Amino acid sequence: MSVSRRGFIKLLGAGTAALGLSRLGIDLSPTQAYAAGLKIEGAKESISICPFCSCCCNVLVHAKDGKIINVEGDPDYPVSGGGLCAKGASLKSLHNSPERLTKPLYRAPGATKWVEKDWDWMMERIAKRIKNQRDRDFKAKNASGAVVNRLESVFHLGSSQVSNEEAAVLHQMIRAFGIVHFDHQARICHSPSVPALAECFGRGAMTNHYSDLGNSDAVLIMGSNCAEHHPMTFRWINMAKEKGAVVVHVDPKFSRTSARSSYHVPIRSGTDIAMLGGMIKYILDNKKYFEEFVVNYTNASFLVGEKYSFKDGMFAGFDAAKGTYDKGAWAFEKDEKGLVKRDRTLKHPRCVINVMREHYSRYDLDKVSSVTGVSKADLLRVYEDFSATGKPNKAGAFVYALGWTQHSVGVQNIRASGLIQQLLGNVGVAGGGIAALRGEPNVQGTTDHALLYGYLPGYHSTPTAKYQSLGEYLKAYTPKSADPMSVNWWQNRPKYVVSLLKSWYGDNATKDNDFGYSWVPKMDPGEDYSHLYIFDRMYKDQIKGGLCFGHNPCQSVPNSNKVRKAWDKLDWLVIGEVFHNETTDNWRRPGVDPKKIKTEVFLLPSAYRAEKAGTISNSGRWHMWHYKCAEPLGKSRNMGEMFVEIMNRVRDLYLKDGGAFPEPITKADYPKTFDAEAVAKRINGVFTRETTVGGKTYQRGQCVPGFPNLKDDGSTTSMNWLYCGGFTEEAGNLAKRRDLAQTPMQAKIHLFPKFAWAWPMDRRILYNRASVDVNGKPYNPDKAVIEWKDGKWVGDVPDGGQPPMAMKDGVYPFIMHTEGHSQLFGPGREDGPFPEHYEPAETPLTVNPFSAQMHNPVMKVIKSDMDKLAEHGDPRFPIVLTTYSLTEHWCSGSETRNGPALLEAEPQQYIEMSHELAKEKGVKNGDVVIVESLRGKTQAVAMVTVRVKPFTIMGKTTHLVGMPFCFGWTKPKCGDTTNRVTVSIGDPNTSIPEYKACLVNVYKATKVTEL
Ligand code: SF4
Known part of the structure; x- marks a missing residue:
């Protein structure tokens, strides 16, 4: 009998069911002695999930006498195999931290300190605040007289950390109140992933899953330092490398990911499309594409309509007055039956592949090299290595994170990789696809549950005033x-x-x-209610109060000097948090007189991950249950309970007193108390x-x-x-499943089809029908994902159960796209059907060599006296700044800065700069420097390093510096946020801000005040 490590520990007495080891024929004496000495002896063991990155490492939590006494990695979790990074290893100390919020705290308008209150007092007052504001500002109709039934003066922000069940009840409450300013962390970390991946393939999620990376023959990591920020991902990339895969890291700076890759290629931040456009040209010119796949499964053979054109940086259909494109100019040509016209010979000049060839003909090696700063030799090396996977028996994967998303071309950065994967046939196959390494652990699930203004749960557009009936x-x-x-x-x-x-x-x-x-509240068509606009309207006094749960926008949103001033203008604010941070305590930040801040703040102490039950979804869409391992610390409560109580109290007030349009609240089928299991069933339906x-x-x-x-x-x-399908009468709550069983076919590709549950319908590799030919035979039989055998599919759950394409009743493989094909030409995005290189909003260049159009012509530009942009090639700010996270701190750092070991390892704000720049600026390693942009200044310790090198861009030396974005003033001597200098410019599709490239200057500080 084999015993897993976890099973062994349980048998030693940590678990509740201590079996006699003698039953297993094992000599008991040494292990019993060991067990007696174990710190976890007699403790209750439960499974929880790390609350940081989207690897979602499962952990074993041991609690004794109500206290968490040990946390360790769960060896049964296939992604991590029991490993944890520094953050996960600190979970015990974070849960037990004396810095935790354990009591409800109230800050009266103009007060200089917090006052403890009881839950009942807080909840009653919060409910009244919400109702009064709603009754005062509720809007039944918009300026055109259309019914909108919405509330604009109240916002909700945050909650990407909550469970799917908490997200579901939160979303229902927010819509019932009529709130439209409704956004969460996905907006500022991975919002481009959904429209980019959906435009290519049909769904907005990571195409494969973490352990599938072990099947790749080539891994191209761009816009991610996954060895440090999604460490368990790298376990699988290392496995691929050990089996012979080439692993390439393209990133502005050298990091641990670079060190573990086959080679590193530095690139100027904000020029990824130029580099990838060059690769598309290389693949087309050298016929490296997988022709059978391209002809049968992509829209390469579709005819683009005659209205389409691309001239000097602009696609057809631009409306200069509105600053948007009319996408009708990008439509396909159809026949009289409404079918898209195709030329399978790929000869027609308006075939997608030929329009694409023409588009990228400008992306020659010389131009790409001069813009990106990548040498021509390096470009060719990357192009050759990755395009070698354009064969049936090879697979390559892209891996990205915020280095791609946080740009004014964030969506098109990802789209560019989607175009390459379609050309090479790297879709639906084991070891292929695009790994969107999402940020927070449940940002996938909470995006699915649409804590974002533009969607209803399940990716349905939020209704607008244009559609008055269902x-x-x-x-x-x-x-x-x-x-x-x-x-x-x-x-x-x-x-x-x-x-x-x-x-x-x-x-x-x-x-x-x-x-x-x-x-259901209706938005105005085309209106943007996301982060940047919420803060702009708050700054302009149009928003009066709001709810902010598990989010630290006063640290993490760009141009934070403006964000903090906007926050000052609120009349009231409800915050749910685990620790104090720059947002909870904004009213007492340095340089501000609290007596002048009128905001009434209700600070609600939140339970931490191991103190509550529910499900979260990792980036690979695995829907997993975490158990309540201990009672919440002090008087803290889980957020689901808070949401449900707020909603019910507001409902009681409406039932008693009436008020503005009460029906969405009083008619709601809403739980009386929060029970995660019951909500999980409601989510299923x-x-x-x-x-x-x-x-x-x-x-x-x-x-x-x-x-x-x-x-x-x-x-x-x-x-x-x-x-729906994850919680059934027959099998119960499948998120709790921990079965590691595999067929030999599944074991070959690290597929764990019975561990937890994956949406949709337990499918592990999306678009897997594209991994087989039109007769259902796997392109790579050694790494088959599915196969049509004896009249049925075997392997993974097929992406559509119909027969293969060439058979009777056969269908195309991309079932989510109206035309059934993946989209090289994507007519649905705001900024064009093909990715095009534009410079960041702040650029050291004065011309864009690819076209006369310097920036993304439809990027979102916020206008206020605090939103300033440097001129192109502004001599006052000649240095490119890029930002990143650290292994030891997560996102804004508001949780991890409370872990003593984590803070000791990474104690304060720093800036990485090259030796050449340091010499130019007279700065030595360890000096404190001022980093300044047109929007503000911040202080950082200089780290003079070879990890960053100057670039030669269009013949000129251009310096790049890098700063982490996890520090904030609430921890003394930590320094403050990098976002004091970043820009409020948004991608036109999702309004994600351009954190990753702005212009700054750097000089030695004469006086140190923050570090
Ligand atoms: S931060 Fe990510 S890699 Fe580290 S332990 Fe947590 S889930 Fe795992």
């Missing part, structure tokens, strides 16, 4: 395909939207009242009446077995169709 809304967002071979999965949208409304409003949602559609599916009859209240069974007639509920 019928109009569904017609606008439900695509039709004339091609019988296209599954066009979004034709099912009405079923998912109606099931969502039935979840929210229960029996009050009927066909006659459009299932409560009028109770239930039948509202007796229904028979596949010969089995389900009663009202029983779980819907999967999203194919959801209906648009009101007979089903589901708070999120993507998660």
Whole structure:
């Protein structure tokens, strides 16, 4: 009998069920002696999940007498194999930290200190604040007279750390209040991933999963330092490298990722599209693409309409007055039946592949090298190494994180990698795809549950004033395909939207009242309610109060001097947090007189991860349950309980006193108390009446077995169709599953199909039908993901159960796209169907050699007296600044700065600069320097290093410096946030700010005040 390490520890007495070891035929004496000495003896062991990066390492938590006494990696978790990085290893000290918030704290307007209050007092006052503001400012109609039923003067920010169950009840509450200024951390970390990946392949998620990286023949890491920031990812990249894969790190600075890669290529921040555009040209010119895949599965053969053009940096359809494109100019040409015209010979000049060839013909080695600062030899080396995977038996993966997303071209950075993967046939195959290494652990799940203004849970656009009835809304967002071979999965949208409304409003949602559609707030078409605009409107006194849970925007949002001033203007603020941070205590920041800050602050102490149960979803879409391992510290409570209590108290006030448009609140089917398991069932969805599916009859209240069974007639509920199938009558809560069983075929590619559950429908590798030829035979039989055998699919859950494309009833593999093909030409994004190189909003260049268009022509520009941009090539700010995280601190650092070992390892703000720049500036290693931009200054310790080198850009020496973004003034001697100097410029698709490239100057400090 084999015993896993975890099982062994349990057997030693840490677990509740201590079996006799003699039953296993093991000599007990040495192990019993060892057990007696174990610090975990007699402790209760439970499984939790690290609350930091999206690797979501499972941990074993041991609690004794109500206190967490030990945390260690769970060896059964396939991604980590029991490993933890420095942050995960600090979980015990973070949970037990004396810095934890353990009591509700109140700060009265103008007060100079916090006062302790009880929960009841706080909740009552919060509910009244929300109701009063809502009654005062609720807007039934917009300026055009359309019904909008919304509340603009209150915001919600944050909560990417909460469980899926907490997110679901939070989203329902926010919509019930009518709040439209509703955003969370995905906006500022990975918001471009969804529109970029969805435009390429149909879904906005990481295509494969972490352990699949071990199957790659080439890994190209760009915009990520995953060895430090997603450390368990690197376990699999190392495995690939040991098996012979080439691992390339393209990044502005040398890091541990570079050190463990086959080689490192430095690049000027903000020029990734130039480099990748050069690779597209290389692949096309040298015919390195996988032709069978390109012709059959991508839209390479589609004919682009005659209105399309690209001239000197601008795509057709630009409306200068509006500053946007009319995407109608990018439509495909269709025949009389409505089918897109195709030329499978790829000869037609308006075939996508030929339009693409023409577009990237400008991306020659000389130009790319002069803009990126990458030598021509290095460019060629990367192009050759990665394009070698354009063969049926090879696979290459891209790995990226915030180094790609946080740009004014964030979406198109990712799209560029999507184009390459389609050309090389690296989609749906083991070891291929695009690994979006998301930020916080549940930013995937909370994005799925849409804590973002523009979506309802499950990726349905938030209704706008343009669609006054449910019928109009569904017609606008439900695509039709004339091609019988296209599954066009979004034709099912009405079923998912109606099931969502039935979840929210229960029996009050009927066909006659459009299932409560009028109770959902409507945005104004084209209006932006995201972070940058929330703070701009707050700064301009248009927002009065808000809710901020698990977020530190006064540290982590760019141009933080403005953000902090905007925060000062609020009348009231409710914050849920684990520790004090720059946002909770903004009213007492250095240089400010608290007596002049009028904000009434309610600070609610939050339970930490191991003190609550629920599910979170890692970047690979694994939906996993974490258990409550100990009681919340002090009087802290989980956020789900807080949300539910706030909603119920506001509802009670409306039921008692009436008020503005109470129906969305009083008619809501909302839990009375928070129970994660019960909400998990609601998320999956239930039948509202007796229904028979596949010969089995389900009663009202029983779980819907999967999203194919959801209906648009009101007979089903589901708070999120993507998660429907994860909690069934037959198998229960599948997020709790920890079965490591594999077939030999699955074991070959590190597929763990029974560990936890993955959306959609437990599929582990998305688009896996593209890993086989049109007859269902795997392109690479040694690493087969699925195979059509004896009339059925074997392997992973196929992405669409229909037969292979060449067979009777066969369908195209990209089932989420209306035309069934992946999209090289993507007509749906705001800034063009192909990625194009534009300079960052602040650039050291005075011309863009690729076109006359310097910047992304439709980037989001915020205008206020505090939003200033340096001129192109501004001599006052000649240095490019890029930002990054550290292994020891997570995101804003507001949690990890409270871990003594973590703070000791990385104690204060620093700036990495080259020896050449240091010499030019008269700065020595360890000197404190001032870093200055047009928006502010901050202090940092100089780290003079060979990890950063000067670039030669268009013949001139250009310096680049790098700073971490995890420090803040609430920890003495830490220094303050880098965001005092960064810019409020947004990508046009998602408004993610351009953190990763702005212009600064650096000089030696004459007086040190912050470090
Ligand atoms: S931070 Fe990420 S890699 Fe480190 S222990 Fe936590 S989940 Fe694992």
